Amino acid sequence: MQATWWEKTVEYGFILTLSAAGRLDFAAPIAGRHERSSGDGIFGKDNKLVLIEFKRDESEIAAEKTIFTDYHAAANHLNHYNHHWIVYGGLTKEQKLGLGNQKYFDQNARCTHVTDILSMGITHPEFMNYLEQLQYYRNADGRGGSGHVSPESMLTVLGVSPSGKLIGSLSLEQYNHELNPAPPTPNNAPNSSPSFRLPGM
Template sequence: MFWEKTVEYAFLWRAAQAEIVDFASPMSGKQERGAGDAIFGKDAKLLLIEFKASIDDLKTERDKFDDYPTAKELLGNSDDHHFFVYGRKDESRLALGLQNFFSEKTINFTDIHKYSAGQIFFKKYLLQFLALRKRDERGAGKIQLSDYTSIIGFNLDNKIVQACTLSEYAQHIFPSIMNEFEITENSDSPGMKPRM
């Protein structure tokens, strides 16, 4: 019916036109396999989005967990900010469907920003989510928050583009939390572990 990228571009276009988001951080590779396709924000609140071509493709995400029923039980009451965005037909044109990742609640596209999460809650959810995912077969183990190494943002009001590492962004936004962690190096990518 549709391609996943068509759905993603349609979402970006419509979100920009409706001024629903003022920040976007697309993910790829290991980061995309770990958490989703992109993080979007508005007024310092964040959404985690996984794009799919159709509603039938949502079930493929279940196989990416060590134990999906447990993940759903643990996170199903806290996923208001975490969505599948998928394509569906509305007469002869592409419409967007939105459904929460675990709780499977559907919402209207124009209401998505109402469900965004604050940064502390978003980080806590993302850490729990990543801990429940299967090991990344192409890497050295589970995907961690520190694997999300770049943040790219844009502002629709003044068109300023910002790029920084996740560590820089996190230190600026979450200084009290980040002071509890130290950066470590391994052969593939930087990691973070709690200070002892």
């Protein structure tokens, strides 16, 4: 029987690997439109951030190049950052699911163990600067209203404590919403607006 797994299997496998290595303190849901409490509460000022793209297997990594206007220019400009990684699945000699990794813009840069990725985190200001530069090279995503998901919704932001523990995770899309929340919706209830009376009434 041929083994089958999905991108989400790899993601869960990564979280379980962190837990087994004692590197997991807390993991927030990283999918769905759930109510988000506070990005600042998850990612404190003393914590570092890493960005991970999960892939079903190594063969799917090449597809990343298609979402850039100029992948090679992006790689030349952004490769000095060490916090952006790809984690993918593959079968071990024992025919069990194993996890491989590589730096996002450098297929030759790998961690000995996937848990070592957590030591590559950068500060929040550096992280936001990186995201701005990354978006400059990305193709515009015109699928917003079609029911499809954007590439950003499949990237995961992990918050790492100073001691190297995972303290929170969000999709990149959710992380962006935490930083730039939508303005509050006006309350249009009938009894919430001031009453208006003509003079003399």
